[in-house]
Every structure is written in structure tokens, then in C-alpha cells.
Amino acid sequence: MTRNTVITAPFNWHASWRYGLMGLPLAFVALPLYVxxxxxxxxxxxxxxxxxGAVLLAARLFDALIDPLLGRWSDRLFAQSLRAVLAWAxxxxxxxxxxxxxxxxPPxxxxxxxxxxATACLVITYAAYSALSILHQSWGARLGGDEVQRSRVVAWREGLGLLGVxxxxxxxxxxxxxxxAALFLIALGAGWAAWRVARQPPVGAASAAEAGFSVGQPASVWLPFTRPAxxxxxxxxxxxxxASAVPATLILFFVQDRLQAPAGMEAMFLGSYFVCAALALPVWLRVVPRLGLARTWLVGMVLSMAVFVFATQLGAGDTLHFVAVCVLSGVALGTDLALPGALLAGTIAAAGDRGRTEGAYFGWWNFAxxxxxxxxxxxxxxxxxxWGYTPGTRDPAALQVLTIAYCLLPCAxxxxxxxxLYFLVIRKTP
Known part of the structure; x- marks a missing residue:
């Protein structure tokens, strides 16, 4: 079998975990770097x-700005061969x-x-992280398939990523x-080794013929924005x-000041949130064949809103109720993890850009x-x-402001x- 052979067998769990395993070290490294x-x-x-703060802000801004350029570079690598992609990975x-x-x-x-x-190492490390992420995401999108297969590909990547977190x-x-550090290096090596023997997408002439363009045709980094979908x-x-990032930013303030939870409870809250998100992924994958990707994502959004409306009623000592909030919001998070990337892969294919510009799309996706x-x-x-909130306050008015910001702002x-999603995506889908 040649390296560019297109495999059309069903995308089973063996193929899924081999591709998705790289998601574990990519998610693993993010928490130590940011926290x-x-x-x-x-x-x-x-x-x-x-x-x-200044060093981290500068490095993160640089990291975000280079993502679209790394996306175009990824497309050029895929146009060469999968061997080039894996070598650069x-x-x-x-x-x-x-x-x-x-x-x-540091020495x-x-x-x-x-x-x-720290500044130099952060810039280099962030660039390597972004390049590896875009190459891995582009590989998954190029595998193609129907909505169920695309959601399964992303779910394995994100599910193993949650394990990494x-x-x-x-x-x-x-x-x-x-x-x-040693554990991270082992995970990186295992992720690359599994990726190397994972299912291969079509490249070169095969993918070009499928998408209807010439192999040497260049793609603009701005091409994704010419596609209305x-x-x-x-x-x-x-x-x-x-909406998802706001409560993630404020959760420690809410736990410490609104709930006045005992020290150490944060680990239980965050653990239940991420574990339930991972456990919910197979459930959501069973819903996709019945409702489709977009409608399933919409159900997850509605569930999340209902959970955070309930959270507005919590106060000091309501830690067990907040565990329920973390569990249910984690279940809703499963749709945010598995479905948008699968929808993007379908959008790329529907636009006729599959096999050529996945990198450009995921470059802007990661920038977003x-x-x-x-x-x-x-x-x-x-x-x-x-609005008058300061960490550590017990003023009722200030705590109400915190509740509004943590619960109602994300709901809005x-x-x-x-x-x-309903008017621009679902109603536009035949």
C-alpha cells in the first residue's frame, strides 16, 4: 500500500483512537502553560x-496572529505529501x-x-503547539465521511483531549x-507514533481530483471568508x-465568594465538569444520526442555558447543587467539543475545498x-x-453582580x- 492510498473502510474505533491520541498531549500542555x-x-x-502578565499577553497575541499563516503553511505541506506532514509534525x-x-x-x-x-521560549513553544494543532485538525477534516463519521473523528480527538486536561x-x-514534563514527553511520542499509523486522508492528485482543482493551484489565506457558510x-x-469562556474565567470567584465553598472544592467542581463532558460524548454521538450535527449542538446550547438559569438561585453553602450544575454543564460542553469541528469539516467539503485548504480554515478557527x-x-x-465587585467581598449587591456575570451573561x-445557529445554519441547510 502506498502512502497516498485512499482507505475507504469504515472508520472504526481502532482508526479513531490512533488519530485522536495526539489530542491528549495537545490538551495536556495547555493547562500547565496557562495556569x-x-x-x-x-x-x-x-x-x-x-x-x-505582559509577557504572557504578548506571547498569546503573537500566537493568535500567526495561526492563519500556519494554516496556509499546513495546506502547502498536505499538497506535497503525508510524509512531509508527519515529518514536520x-x-x-x-x-x-x-x-x-x-x-x-530554565538554565x-x-x-x-x-x-x-521565558518570552523567547513561550513564543517558540506556542508556535510549535499551534502548528501541531493545525496539522492534526486538518488531517482529521480531510478524512471526510458523513456527519456521524465526522463527529466521531472530532469526538475521539476532544475526548482524549479531556483526558489530557x-x-x-x-x-x-x-x-x-x-x-x-516526562509524562508530557511520553504522551507526545505516543501521540505521534499512533498518528503515523492512523488512517490516511487522500492527498496530492487524488484529493485535487475530488475537489475539482489543480494540484499546484495556490489558496489564499483569506479564501475561507469568501464562503458564506x-x-x-x-x-x-x-x-x-x-459564552463558554466567561464562566470559565469567573468560576473561581463564584465558588469562593458566592458559594463560599470550602478550600479544595474547586478540584471536585472542575473534575466533575470535565469528566462528565467526556462521558457525554458517546451519548451525543448517538443523537447526531437522529437530529444532525447542527440541531444536536442547538440542544446542547439549550441545556447549558437551562443549567445556568438554575445556577442563579445558588448561594452560600449550595455546594452539592453546584456539583449538579458542573455535571450538567459538562454534559452540554460535550456538544461544544465534538460538533463545531465536525460542522466545519462538512462546511469545507460542501464548499469544494476539501483536500486543499483545511489548514486555512483551521488557522482562522484556532484564531477565533x-x-x-x-x-x-x-x-x-x-x-x-x-459594577462594584471585588474578590473576597460579602456585599449582597456585589455578589448579585457576580451572579449576573457568571450565570446570566453566558445565557444571553x-x-x-x-x-x-438556527437562522444562519439550520434553516440554510437543505
């Missing part, structure tokens, strides 16, 4: 929080693993040198940073993403994901301060996203 690293540099090396794994280790175990001393070292939340505390889906994705996180923090936190945004 553990700032605390590590502040406590272990004495770097000021303001300096850390291996290099990205090496750079990502080395960058992670060098960030947490330099002195505050100024540490800040410069859970492991990353436990490993630094249970094993320490050196063991966490992509613009509509991206609008839903951005609004829904902000990072923009969602930035907008959530940039909107929710200033609004809280403007989810309602807008649901309306956009």
Missing part, C-alpha cells in the same frame, strides 16, 4: 505578576517538548534573563514538575465560545478560539470591577449563538 507557569515563575523565581513535537521543559527548568539566572528566556490538573500536584458558522462559534478566551477575560473582568450570549 501553572505564571505561578511557578512568581513563586520560584520572584518575577513580578505585572511583568508575567515530528519536528513540532520535538520543539514543543523541548520548549515545555526549558520553560519550567539562566537573574530576573531580567529569566524574563527574556484531567491528567494535567493532577500531575503537577501528585508527581511534581519533573515527572509532569463558513462566515455563518464562525459567527456562531465565536459568540458561543465567548484564542480570541474567545481573550474577549471573555477582557469583557467580564472589567465589567465586574465597573448562548441565546444569541443559538439564534444564529
Amino acid at each position: 501553572t507557569l505564571p505561578n511557578h515563575y512568581a513563586t520560584a523565581f520572584g518575577v513580578p505578576l505585572a511583568t508575567l 515530528a519536528l513540532a513535537c520535538v520543539v514543543l517538548g523541548a520548549g515545555f521543559a526549558l520553560l519550567f527548568f 539562566v539566572h537573574g530576573r531580567g534573563a529569566l524574563v527574556l528566556w 484531567v491528567l494535567a490538573s493532577i500531575a503537577p500536584l501528585a508527581l511534581g514538575l519533573p515527572a509532569t 463558513f462566515r455563518a458558522l464562525l459567527a456562531v462559534f465565536v459568540v458561543n465560545g465567548i 478560539t484564542k480570541l474567545n478566551l481573550a474577549l471573555a477575560a477582557g469583557v467580564a473582568l472589567p465589567l465586574l470591577g465597573l 450570549l448562548k441565546a444569541v449563538a443559538a439564534a444564529l
Whole structure:
């Protein structure tokens, strides 16, 4: 069998986990970089929080801005061969693993040198992470198939990614940073090895003939925005993403001040949220054949809104009720994880761009994901301060503001996203 052979056998669980396993280290690395690293540099090396914030903001902005360019680069690699894709993916794994280790175990001393070292390593590590993510997502989208197969591909990637998040939340505390770095390197190697023998999408002449274009035809990085269906889906994705990112940004404030939960309860809340999201994925995959991808996603949005409306009634001591909120919102999260990416793969295929420009699409998709996180923090936190909330307060009016921001603001945004999904996507689908 040649490397460019198109495999048409059913996409079973063996093929699914081999492709999806890379999702585990990609999700694993994100939590230490975003959560553990700032605390590590502040406590272990004495770097000021303001300096850390500036470094992280600059690196993340750079990371978001290069995603569309990395997407176009990904398309050029796929136009060459799968061998080129896997070779560059291996290099990205090496750079990502080395960058992670060098960030947490810097060989330099002195505050100024540490800040410069962290900045350079973050830029390189983020770039490797983004390149590897786009190559992996593009590979999955090029596998094609009907709605059920596309949702299964994304569900395995995101489900194993959730396992990576859970492991990353436990490993630094249970094993320490050196063991966490070693575990991450092992996961990266295993992910690449499994990907290497995963089901292969058509490339080169085969995919070009299928999509109706010449192999050497260049694709503009702006091409996805010429497709009305992509613009509509991206609008839903951005609004829904902000709605999901707002409570993620504010959950610790809500738990500590509104619920006044005992110390250490955060782990149980977050654990139940992510575990239930993973367990819900097979259930949602069974719903897709009956309702379709878009309508199933809409059901998940409605469930999420209902859960957060219920959360507005919680107050001090309602920790068990909040566990129920975390469980049900985790179930709803399953649709956010598995279905938008599958819808995007279908949008690419329907536009006739499959096999040529998946990288460009996922470059903008990842840019939007990072923009969602930035907008959530940039909107929710200033609004809280403007409306009179300060961390640690017990003032009833301030806590009501926190409840509105944590519960009702996401509901309003989810309602807008649901309306956009219905009118721009569902009603436009034959």
C-alpha cells in the first residue's frame, strides 16, 4: 500500500483512537502553560505578576496572529505529501517538548534573563503547539465521511483531549514538575507514533481530483471568508465560545465568594465538569444520526442555558447543587467539543475545498478560539470591577453582580449563538 492510498473502510474505533491520541498531549500542555507557569515563575523565581502578565499577553497575541499563516503553511505541506506532514509534525513535537521543559527548568539566572528566556521560549513553544494543532485538525477534516463519521473523528480527538486536561490538573500536584514534563514527553511520542499509523486522508492528485482543482493551484489565506457558510458558522462559534469562556474565567470567584465553598472544592467542581463532558460524548454521538450535527449542538446550547438559569438561585453553602450544575454543564460542553469541528469539516467539503485548504480554515478557527478566551477575560473582568465587585467581598449587591456575570451573561450570549445557529445554519441547510 502506498502512502497516498485512499482507505475507504469504515472508520472504526481502532482508526479513531490512533488519530485522536495526539489530542491528549495537545490538551495536556495547555493547562500547565496557562495556569501553572505564571505561578511557578512568581513563586520560584520572584518575577513580578505585572511583568508575567505582559509577557504572557504578548506571547498569546503573537500566537493568535500567526495561526492563519500556519494554516496556509499546513495546506502547502498536505499538497506535497503525508510524509512531509508527519515529518514536520515530528519536528513540532520535538520543539514543543523541548520548549515545555526549558520553560519550567530554565538554565539562566537573574530576573531580567529569566524574563527574556521565558518570552523567547513561550513564543517558540506556542508556535510549535499551534502548528501541531493545525496539522492534526486538518488531517482529521480531510478524512471526510458523513456527519456521524465526522463527529466521531472530532469526538475521539476532544475526548482524549479531556483526558489530557484531567491528567494535567493532577500531575503537577501528585508527581511534581519533573515527572509532569516526562509524562508530557511520553504522551507526545505516543501521540505521534499512533498518528503515523492512523488512517490516511487522500492527498496530492487524488484529493485535487475530488475537489475539482489543480494540484499546484495556490489558496489564499483569506479564501475561507469568501464562503458564506463558513462566515455563518464562525459567527456562531465565536459568540458561543465567548459564552463558554466567561464562566470559565469567573468560576473561581463564584465558588469562593458566592458559594463560599470550602478550600479544595474547586478540584471536585472542575473534575466533575470535565469528566462528565467526556462521558457525554458517546451519548451525543448517538443523537447526531437522529437530529444532525447542527440541531444536536442547538440542544446542547439549550441545556447549558437551562443549567445556568438554575445556577442563579445558588448561594452560600449550595455546594452539592453546584456539583449538579458542573455535571450538567459538562454534559452540554460535550456538544461544544465534538460538533463545531465536525460542522466545519462538512462546511469545507460542501464548499469544494476539501483536500486543499483545511489548514486555512483551521488557522482562522484556532484564531477565533484564542480570541474567545481573550474577549471573555477582557469583557467580564472589567465589567465586574465597573459594577462594584471585588474578590473576597460579602456585599449582597456585589455578589448579585457576580451572579449576573457568571450565570446570566453566558445565557444571553448562548441565546444569541443559538439564534444564529438556527437562522444562519439550520434553516440554510437543505
